[in-house]
Amino acid sequence: xxxxxxxxxxxxxxxxxxxxxxxxxxxxxxxxxxxxxxxxxxxxxxxxxxxxxxxxxxxxxxxxxxxxxxxxxxxxxxxxxxxxxxxxxxxxxxxxxxxxxxxxxxxxxxxxxxxxxxxxxxxxxxxxxxxxxxxxxxxxxxxxxxxxxxxxxxxxxxxxxxxxxxxxxxxxxxxxxxxxxxxxxxxxxxxxxxxxxxxxxxxxxxxxxxxxxxxxxxxxxxxxxxxxxxxxxxxxxxxxxxxxxxxxxxxxxxxxxxxxxxxxxxxxxxxxxxxxxxxxxxxxxxxxxxxxxxxxxxxxxxxxxxxxxxxxxxxxxxxxxxxxxxxxxxxxxxxxxxxxxxxxxxxxxxxxxxxxxxxxxxxxxxxxxxxxxxxxxxxxxxxxxxxxx
Ligand SMILES: [Zn+2]
Numbered sequence: 134x135x136x137x138x139x140x141x142x143x144x145x146x147x148x149x150x151x152x153x154x155x156x157x158x159x160x161x162x163x164x165x166x167x168x169x170x171x172x173x174x175x176x177x178x179x180x181x182x183x184x185x186x187x188x189x190x191x192x193x194x195x196x197x198x199x200x201x202x203x204x205x206x207x208x209x210x211x212x213x214x215x216x217x218x219x220x221x222x223x224x225x226x227x228x229x230x231x232x233x234x235x236x237x238x239x240x241x242x243x244x245x246x247x248x249x250x251x252x253x254x255x256x257x258x259x260x261x262x263x264x265x266x267x268x269x270x271x272x273x274x275x276x277x278x279x280x281x282x283x284x285x286x287x288x289x290x291x292x293x294x295x296x297x298x299x300x301x302x303x304x305x306x307x308x309x310x311x312x313x314x315x316x317x318x319x320x321x322x323x324x325x326x327x328x329x330x331x332x333x334x335x336x337x338x339x340x341x342x343x344x345x346x347x348x349x350x351x352x353x354x355x356x357x358x359x360x361x362x363x364x365x366x367x368x369x370x371x372x373x374x375x376x377x378x379x380x381x382x383x384x385x386x387x388x389x390x391x392x393x394x395x396x397x398x399x400x401x402x403x404x405x406x407x408x409x410x411x412x413x414x415x416x417x418x419x420x421x422x423x424x425x426x427x428x429x430x431x432x433x434x435x436x437x438x439x440x441x442x443x444x445x446x447x448x449x450x451x452x453x454x455x456x457x458x459x460x461x462x463x464x465x466x467x468x469x470x471x472x473x474x475x476x477x478x479x480x481x482x483x484x485x486x487x488x489x490x491x492x493x494x495x496x497x498x499x500x501x502x503x504x505x506x507x508x509x510x511x512x513x514x515x516x517x518x519x520x521x522x
Contacts, residue, residue, distance in 0.1 A: 149300055150418060152301070152303070153303050154205075156205065156305070156362065157388075158248070158306065159362070160310050160333065161368070162189075164329070165388055167187055181358060192385050192406045193364045193365075193447070194210050194446060195448060197377050197451055198248075200218065201364050203224055205407045206231045208231065208426040208428055217448065219377075226259065230257070233259055236260050236261075241302070242302045243263040243301065244261045245289050245305045247281060250278060265286075268280050280308045283307045283336050286307060286308075287342065307340075329366065357392075357393035358393050361389045361410070362388055370487070377449070389405065396435055397435065403434055404443075406428060409428035415430070445464060446512055447462070447465070450462075463478075464508055466504075469481050473501070479496050
């Protein structure tokens with residue numbers, strides 16, 4: 134039931150699909166109404182969710198922009214690729230990125246970036262024919278990253294797609310929900326008491342325009358869409374205002390929606406992670422999975438089958454590298470979460486997804502610490518590919 138050749142065979146005809154990867158920065162799943170209707174309505178993302186697979190429990194491996202996107206685009210954890218934070222880390226040339234891999238399969242590849250943390254200087258442009266990072270070169274405020282709005286990112290992507298006559302892989306990075314929360318005027322009044330949600334409402338509306346373009350251009354029926362976020366936002370939960378320091382679900386839990394030809398409408402409650410996206414795309418497209426990938430294909434889940442229990446590694450090392458804090462790492466396995474630090478934490482996520490009750494006194498701590506060590510060794514020891522494209 135784990136890798137089913139007949140599932141793969143039925144996907145052979147999918148190899149000519151376009152692939153659209155949408156990463157929304159700093160997005161909490163509970164701000165999308167396909168996950169929770171408590172805060173706002175996101176009708177356009179809901180419409181995507183209604184025709185595809187929605188993963189209720191998807192996790193980032195890092196609560197930080199650059200490492201998280203590297204995890205997605207390399208299909209590996211930071212223990213393998215070494216990008217643990219946002220400022221001095223660079224993706225090494227010898228890694229094989231999803232863009233390089235799909236380019237090798239005949240895809241035109243384009244990335245449309247919303248803000249500086251994913252600037253090409255950090256190495257993620259590998260494999261992209263076009264890496265559009267035309268946000269302003271400087272921000273007017275030194276505490277704010279240079280950025281551009283969703284409408285500009287999407288406009289550039291549409292402009293590029295419109296000129297292509299081959300299959301394509303397009304990645305759009307939407308920065309808007311990242312602080313400072315400043316939704317456009319048309320959303321300000323309605324969301325004046327919850328500007329973060331206002332940013333999400335704006336993003337939903339702009340993505341809707343992109344989806345309309347795909348429909349109008351007869352591309353929707355031939356395009357596989359993966360929508361996720363790079364990390365969440367704490368919004369004062371667990372004493373954190375934004376993201377990047379702790380490793381609670383406020384910032385590690387992300388949306389994941391996969392929709393397109395051959396994807397049935399389904400709702401998945403299995404625990405999955407960012408590194409699963411690369412192998413899943415390979416399986417859906419009917420192409421071979423590179424051997425170094427550290428996630429698992431979610432194709433069985435897309436087909437209503439089960440996957441075996443697996444472990445999801447996570448870390449939050451910004452403060453370790455920049456402020457001399459103790460390293461903070463952990464893992465999720467069999468629906469419990471262990472956070473390894475000088476003050477270890479343990480949560481039963483099925484009963485306590487918000488991590489309010491630390492049960493570390495009730496576990497065999499040594500066993501979990503040993504498991505942590507094993508995981509770090511396993512994930513760190515994989516060989517790099519012999520040669521990238
Ligand atoms: Zn981010």
